Amino acid sequence: MTTRRPFRWPALLTPNGRGIAYGGDYNPDQWPDEVVDDDIRLMREAHVNTVALAIFSWDRIEPREGEYTFDWLDSVIDRLGAAGIAVDLASATAAAPLWLYERHPEVLPVDKYGHTVNAGSRQSWQPTSPVFKEYALRLCRALAEHYKDNPYVTAWHMGNEYGWNNRYDYSDNALAAFRAWCERKYRTIDALNDAWGTAFWSQHVNSFNEVLLPRHMGGDAMVNPAQQLDYERFGNDMLLDFYRAERDAIEAICPDKPFTTNFMVSTDQCCMDYAQWASEVDFVSNDHYFHEGESHLDELACSDALMSSLAAGRPWYVMEHSTSAVQWKPLNARKRHGELLRDSLAHVALGADAINFFQWRQSASGAEAFHSAMVPHAGEDSKVFRGVCELGEALETLSAAGVQGTELERADTAILFSAESEWATRSQTLPSMRLNHWHDVRDWYRTFLEAGERADVVPLAYDWSAYRTVVLPTVLVLSAADARRLADFAASGGRVVVGYATGLVDEHFRTWLGGYPGAGDGLLREVLGVRGEEFNILGDTGEGDPTEIALTLQGGAGACELTTRLWQTDVTSTAPDTTVLAAYHGPAAADWELGGTPAITCHPYGEGEGVYVGCDLDRHDLARLITALSAVPEGRAGAAPEPGMAAGAGAAASRGLDPSILHTVRVSADGATRFDFYMNRSKRAVELEGVSGEPIIAHQCDPLPSHSGQSGAAYTLGRNAILVTRLVR
Structure with missing residues (x-):
């Protein structure tokens, strides 16, 4: 894990600079100037104390190349500051002005089919374009020079949702940067050939100048999964490099204010390796939008659990969420009565000390006109705005009570999340195309809630050694080093719960040999005391084959029936001291030649144990498993907690x-x-x-x-x- 920047939290304009931050994205350039004073009146009524400003204002700040117009922005910031409202000022580079694209069309990204991505939306630029970077950094420096001493600007907001529209670029600039990235990573072309397994399909490259991007190769062509995984890493790194360049340009001029950028963590999106990004911000921020339906609160809590870990237990910032419906889904559900306040305080319950929305005033035009806001189209005499005011009062109450700065207590269990495994499960070269690591993390998280417990969500790359139990749901990619960490954790008294599609390939997407799960040249099998030879994949094949298999789980409360519907590892041997907790049975199991085959096992390892869940289960069945496991004494007595993070206290x-x-x-x-x-x-x-x-x-x-x-x-x-x-x- 890389060294983190020191934690710095943006001050409010309160007498002591403290309080839970409350507000949202503010876009006064969408409105006549006279609206600003009315906005400030309503902000004070709603108890707003901060806004994010100028996120998409590049064309207003620099309407023509080299001509800067700060007067309008100065006026807005001064009026906000006089009203006690702090400003989180953006670098304004998320959407470039059209004059830049007209002058330099070569900065536009290219998709995998070779088509130029046209201007007119957000982030229509190549992260590796030296031309675009020159323009962007010049703007950053101009903003920093102008506002470095402004007392109302208390934080800097770099870019906006990096990767939203340019995560995958296949331009010539990207090709040159990818080749350089590969050379830095592998140093020799022989090392790259070995890592990518280029002996398959005649893909051997003789020099880094022959390395290709994984562009479209035909209707049913399959990309080399090792090459694709490195391309995912490269895209993450290129955008992280761009963020650093913007931050460093401003910090060189204005070093005394904290820096952040808004992550995009929900269980339907987590496109970057935020375990890396979290080390590069002064305070961690996130944009989270709710999932309608019965998973609403659970999904929010799961996403927030990862955010709390990314923040290393320190408070974090909700930069965007919605007061009600959004406009970018096929069906856009509004929030029910009470959900605006409940969702916002749920973020606080999971460690957030800032609650902000997109956006302050609902747009009258443009692509997000029907995205809800703090002041809706209906105006201040509306249920939404009354809810916004109610929330402002509640956050002031929590601030006065002393919530700000307190830290979330840690649970007993860590569910391990890996951005690389999330990327890897999208590969079209796996036994099933229905794998999804992040959704499995969510389902395990909800499982613990169903069982009356709470788990944390922790990046695999972080330190999880102080937990009692770690769970690995579809952590497809496991290096030898990570397999050793798991073995050491179990040996010292921890419980390792390994899911069915975990530890199948190494960090180069090279399959571990000798039987499944093979991570660490068989070390993971040794921890679990099992060996599988094949995967049985179910689905509606239209041929009359069974589409689900029953298994009987033995637990402290007696036997119960579970059902698997996707994946069963054919475990052909177990260690003598392995306990079979569940085995397949019934006509479907017999049809698939799995009758009596171990499905869930427990194996002692050192002072702890390894639990193998060799099949998919829905969360209700997983909750039954957790209940059964709770009757099995754990080897780990507990570990010394970190200050303010008492292990197990929350659970x-x-x-x-x-x-x-x-x-x-x-x-x-x-x-x-x-x-x-x-x-x-x-x-x-x-x-x-x-x-x-x-x-x-x-x-x-x-x-x-x-x-x-x-x-x-x-x-x-x-x-x-x-x-x-x-x-x-």
Whole structure:
């Protein structure tokens, strides 16, 4: 893990600079100037204390090459500052002005088919274009010189959602940069040939000048998966390099204010390796948009769990989310009553100290006119704006109570996330095209909630040694070094839970040999005490074959039936001390010649153990597995927690609660003050008893009369409810 930049949090314009940041993207250049004063009036009514400014304003700041017009921006910033509203000022490079494209069309990206990506949207530029970089950095330096001493600008916002439209560029500039990247990585062409397995399909290259981008090669052609994985890494690195160049250009002139850029982490998008990016920002920021339906709150919490890990346990920043519906999905559901406030405070419950929306005032034109905002088309006399004001009051209440700066308590379990495995599971060369690492992380996260527990989501590259259990869901790519880390973790008393498509290839997409899962030249098999020879892949083939297989799980509460519908590893041998927790049975298993074959196993390894889940299971069946595993004594007694991150405290506090309640805890650095957040995950009302501490927020909650002998208060949590209490020790 690379060295992180020091944590620096942007100050507010409050007397002590503290408070939970609240506001959103502000685009006054979309409106007549007289609207600004009305906006500021409404911002004060809504308790807004910060805005992100000038994200898409390059053409207004530099309407013609070399001509800068800062007067309008100066006026807006001065009026905001006078009203006590801080500015997170963007580098304004996310969307270039059309005059630049007219003058330099060579900066436009190229898609894999060789087509030029036209201007008119965001990020229509090549990350590797020296011409575009020259223009962008010149703008960065001009902004830094002009605003370096402005007291109302308290943070710098680099770019916007890097990679949204130019993650994959196949231009000649990208080709030259990719060749140079490969040479830096491999140093010799023989090393590259070995890593890419170029002996297959006559792909041997004689020099780095022969290296190609994985462009389109025909209707059913399959890209070399090792080449594709390196291209994914390259695209990540090129955009990270561009971010660094922008940041460094501004920091050379204005070093005393913190820098960030907004990540895009939700379980339907995580395009960058943010485990790398997190080390390059002063505070971690994210744009998160809700998933409608029953997974709404769970998906938000899973994404936020990864954000908390990326922030290394420190508070992080919600740069964008939505007050209600967006406009970029096939169907755009609005938020129900209470969800605006519940979603926002759920982010706080998972460690955020800043709640911001896209955008302040809903656009009257353009591609995002029907994207909800803090001030909707209906104006201030609207349910949405009243909800925005209610949220502002709630965040001020939490600020006054001391939530800002407290840290999220860690769970017992870490679900390991790997951007490289997410990229790898998209390959069209795997046993199944239905693999999705990030969705499996989400399903395991929800599984723990269903079991009445809470897990953290931690990048594989980070340090997870202090947890009791780690789970690897479809972590397809495992290096020998990572296999050794897992073995050492188990040997020292930890529980390693390995999913069915984990550890099949190394970091070069080279298959580990000797049987599955083979990571570390068989070390992972040794930890798990199993060896598989083939994968049985199910699906609707139209040939009458069974499409699901039953398995019986043995647990502390007796046997229960589970079902697998996609993937079964044909485990042909187990170590003598391996315990079979579940085996396939029934007519479908017999039809596929899997009757009696181990499906889920547990194997002692050193002071700990390895659990192998050799088939896919839905989250309800996984919850049954977690319950069964909880009856199996773990080898690990626990590890020393980090300051402010007591291992297991959050999970332990949640035990005994109705699984419909998501419970998190934030604690002050000195441990003296504790904030408990309780959220209703279900559509029904849920009773919560034994609540200690002073209620700070009780949104859609009703107190219940205390029962005789009951310790603590009791509440009914309605749909979309959130309860926050404070306990001072």
